[in-house]
Amino acid sequence: MKLLIVDDSSVVRRAIERDLESGEITEVDQAATGEDAVRLYSAKRHDVVTLDITMPGMDGLTCLDKIVEINPEARVLIISALRDKATAIDAIKRGASGFLCKPINPSELKEAFKLLIED
Amino acid sequence: MNDNDIQVFINGVRRYFDSIKRDVRVVIEPPFIKDEEKPFLEYTGIIGISGKAHGAVCFTANGVMLENILRFLNETPINRDVICDLVGEIANTLSGNAREEFGRDFLISVPIVSTGQNVRFQFPSDSRNYVIPIIWQAEKAFLLVCIKQDTR
Numbered sequence: 001m002k003l004l005i006v007d008d009s010s011v012v013r014r015a016i017e018r019d020l021e022s023g024e025i026t027e028v029d030q031a032a033t034g035e036d037a038v039r040l041y042s043a044k045r046h047d048v049v050t051l052d053i054t055m056p057g058m059d060g061l062t063c064l065d066k067i068v069e070i071n072p073e074a075r076v077l078i079i080s081a082l083r084d085k086a087t088a089i090d091a092i093k094r095g096a097s098g099f100l101c102k103p104i105n106p107s108e109l110k111e112a113f114k115l116l117i118e119d
Numbered sequence: 120m121n122d123n124d125i126q127v128f129i130n131g132v133r134r135y136f137d138s139i140k141r142d143v144r145v146v147i148e149p150p151f152i153k154d155e156e157k158p159f160l161e162y163t164g165i166i167g168i169s170g171k172a173h174g175a176v177c178f179t180a181n182g183v184m185l186e187n188i189l190r191f192l193n194e195t196p197i198n199r200d201v202i203c204d205l206v207g208e209i210a211n212t213l214s215g216n217a218r219e220e221f222g223r224d225f226l227i228s229v230p231i232v233s234t235g236q237n238v239r240f241q242f243p244s245d246s247r248n249y250v251i252p253i254i255w256q257a258e259k260a261f262l263l264v265c266i267k268q269d270t271r
Binding site: 008010011012015018101104105 | 222
């Protein structure tokens with residue numbers, strides 16, 4: 001299973017990778033910008049993408065639109081500090097499979113990931 | 120921005136530090152207003168606020184606290200770049216979480232990170248500057264909320 005972790009913080013990217021380490025994941029890619037994420041996803045069609053929203057350059061919601069355009073069945077879990085319901089609803093409407101708020105709770109992250117890959 | 124609004128940020132601070140390690144308690148001292156000199160420490164993450172409010176939210180801490188947080192996160196190696204990344208990410212998290220109360224029009228920028236006490240940022244001159252003192256593992260940090268709300 002291929003995982004793409006998108007966040008402008010390297011600390012967050014590595015924390016997500018550590019939290020999701022399991023035998024199921026065979027390949028992990030990381031991107032610090034929306035632009036890099038779209039390029040990587042376009043080339044490798046990862047099974048799951050975790051995606052931040054507030055990033056320099058292309059924001060996460062625009063990145064989500066582009067990933068969904070490439071693959072309408074993409075499984076994208078938004079992980080964002082933006083804790084308002086409107087943003088979460090918007091992300092789901094635009095094709096996200098789930099929405100988690102920062103700070104990241106490792107148990108919630110693992111559970112959300114499990115639900116996503118079982119889907 | 121008023122005293123009640125500051126509670127939103129206090130809740131965010133508690134949530135953040137609880138997420139690192141629940142059994143290491145964070146102490147949040149009573150917030151105070153400091154309109155002149157701001158109490159910047161070694162590392163400061165600054166988030167510009169726009170939309171229905173304008174100003175900035177800053178998380179400022181010494182390297183020791185940030186290094187301790189990184190150790191709890193099992194982050195290695197710990198160096199200046201990683202510390203700067205973390206302080207920006209904490210500021211981002213605490214600002215973004217405030218949208219739970221202030222809504223989607225509370226727009227936050229990507230983090231700007233400054234080191235040293237001479238922080239160069241154009242803070243609004245017409246806002247009250249709330250300082251929230253934070254103590255975690257005997258180390259002090261501050262969350263500075265320098266925001267003027269345009270509408271509510």
